[in-house]
Amino acid sequence: MTKNWWKLLASGLVIYSIIGGLLFEVPHLPILHESIRNVYFHVPMWFTMIFLYLISVIYSIKYLRSGNESYDFWAVEAINTGIVFGFLGVLTGMIWANFTWGDPWPNDPKLNGAAISTLMYLAYGVLRNSLDEDQKRARISAIYNVFAFPVMIVLLFILPRLTDSLHPGNGGNPGFGGYDLDSHMRVVFYPACIGWILIGIWITTLRYRIRLIENNKLHTLTRN
Amino acid sequence: MNILKQVKILIQKEIILEWRSKYAFNSILLYVVSTIFVCYLAFKQISPITWNTLFWIIMLFASINAIVKSFVQESRGRQLYYYVIATPEAVILSKIIYNILLLLVLTVLALVFYVLVFKNPLGDPLLYFVSVFLGSLSFASVFTMISGIASKANNSGALMSILSFPVIIPLLMVLIKLSKNAMDGLDRSVSYNEIGILIAINVVVITISILLFPYLWRD
Numbered sequence: 442m443t444k445n446w447w448k449l450l451a452s453g454l455v456i457y458s459i460i461g462g463l464l465f466e467v468p469h470l471p472i473l474h475e476s477i478r479n480v481y482f483h484v485p486m487w488f489t490m491i492f493l494y495l496i497s498v499i500y501s502i503k504y505l506r507s508g509n510e511s512y513d514f515w516a517v518e519a520i521n522t523g524i525v526f527g528f529l530g531v532l533t534g535m536i537w538a539n540f541t542w543g544d545p546w547p548n549d550p551k552l553n554g555a556a557i558s559t560l561m562y563l564a565y566g567v568l569r570n571s572l573d574e575d576q577k578r579a580r581i582s583a584i585y586n587v588f589a590f591p592v593m594i595v596l597l598f599i600l601p602r603l604t605d606s607l608h609p610g611n612g613g614n615p616g617f618g619g620y621d622l623d624s625h626m627r628v629v630f631y632p633a634c635i636g637w638i639l640i641g642i643w644i645t646t647l648r649y650r651i652r653l654i655e656n657n658k659l660h661t662l663t664r665n
Numbered sequence: 666m667n668i669l670k671q672v673k674i675l676i677q678k679e680i681i682l683e684w685r686s687k688y689a690f691n692s693i694l695l696y697v698v699s700t701i702f703v704c705y706l707a708f709k710q711i712s713p714i715t716w717n718t719l720f721w722i723i724m725l726f727a728s729i730n731a732i733v734k735s736f737v738q739e740s741r742g743r744q745l746y747y748y749v750i751a752t753p754e755a756v757i758l759s760k761i762i763y764n765i766l767l768l769l770v771l772t773v774l775a776l777v778f779y780v781l782v783f784k785n786p787l788g789d790p791l792l793y794f795v796s797v798f799l800g801s802l803s804f805a806s807v808f809t810m811i812s813g814i815a816s817k818a819n820n821s822g823a824l825m826s827i828l829s830f831p832v833i834i835p836l837l838m839v840l841i842k843l844s845k846n847a848m849d850g851l852d853r854s855v856s857y858n859e860i861g862i863l864i865a866i867n868v869v870v871i872t873i874s875i876l877l878f879p880y881l882w883r884d
Contacts, residue, residue: 505880554835561831568828571818581817584877588810589832591869596835599862 454636486530493523501583513579675759788850
């Protein structure tokens with residue numbers, strides 16, 4: 442129980458953000474109206490995705506330094522979970538964009554960047570499948586992961602700021618914190634982000650443990 | 666033997682090998698020229714924006730084809746030999762520098778032929794040349810490391826494009842913007858931002874390549 446307190450916290454925060462996000466007072470802004478509530482669901486998906494990719498890069502570096510197989514499992518499962526959160530982020534964003542910008546896929550640098558970074562991590566999956574030797578697969582894919590991460594940072598955080606974007610915080614627009622995330626929204630938004638990040642880590646640990654069991658099974662099978 | 670000397674000798678080796686066979690360079694030059702000619706026959710006349718974008722797309726595919734060979738063509742035995750005589754950092758640095766030179770020559774020749782076929786006024790030829798130089802630099806630095814990664818896998822040809830496209834797209838977007846500024850002849854101060862970003866990304870990519878290559882190398 443003492444070890445699992447954060448799982449309870451994660452579920453509590455996410456349930457709170459769903460109830461609070463749908464019921465609490467929000468500022469009434471033109472164009473956005475009530476759809477601003479999607480901030481509580483759309484933005485945490487991206488934060489979680491970035492956070493999981495960051496974890497994965499850290500474990501890839503740790504793998505390259507030590508050669509410990511379990512670090513490779515952490516890296517790959519963090520990416521697998523991150524891709525799911527990326528798709529959820531695109532989905533929630535498309536629904537939102539359809540209502541506010543009138544088009545599920547407006548030609549926006551942040552959207553395109555997100556799509557490209559998802560391609561990058563899908564390519565990581567293809568690379569893993571094309572290598573059959575365990576250690577070689579772990580090493581080569583760790584190298585690609587570390588190599589691709591800085592480019593993804595440029596893609597998602599630097600390039601959209603240079604061109605005009607519909608998203609706040611880009612192309613000279615102030616960030617969300619600046620004008621429309623008032624104190625009413627903060628009490629739901631921050632817990633939602635923390636909650637979803639913890640949920641992402643929880644899913645990753647579950648997937649990691651499944652992979653560990655499968656791997657042990659494989660080893661005992663080959664041994665007999 | 667210090668690393669700079671090793672790099673110098675390895676680049677000389679690459680150039681001599683290339684000069685003896687002239688196979689890689691000629692084939693890739695022919696590839697570019699025929700692609701441009703196919704585009705010319707298909708398009709006949711194109712708008713300036715398409716002109717600029719088409720040039721970079723042709724160069725993207727040509728560069729991938731030029732660089733994919735850089736690790737595959739050498740046998741395992743010969744790679745082992747380099748490992749004995751030189752440090753891995755020197756090997757990757759020499760490959761990157763050689764590929765930059767190769768692509769620079771290729772891109773300039775391609776640009777000359779491209780302008781010859783598709784007549785299009787260049788507003789600021791010097792800045793366009795800077796963008797061509799930065800383009801060769803970016804393609805070479807990204808693709809060299811990726812070709813090293815892809816060469817370890819089974820079907821490296823297809824894998825090379827899958828792995829390199831997502832990584833090169835941000836650079837390509839900035840490059841197209843920079844070269845469009847140059848084509849339109851905008852004031853140079855408008856483009857400083859793009860030049861800065863391209864140089865910064867390249868420095869990061871080359872540094873990471875040098876840091877990661879020692880892990881890729883051993884088998």
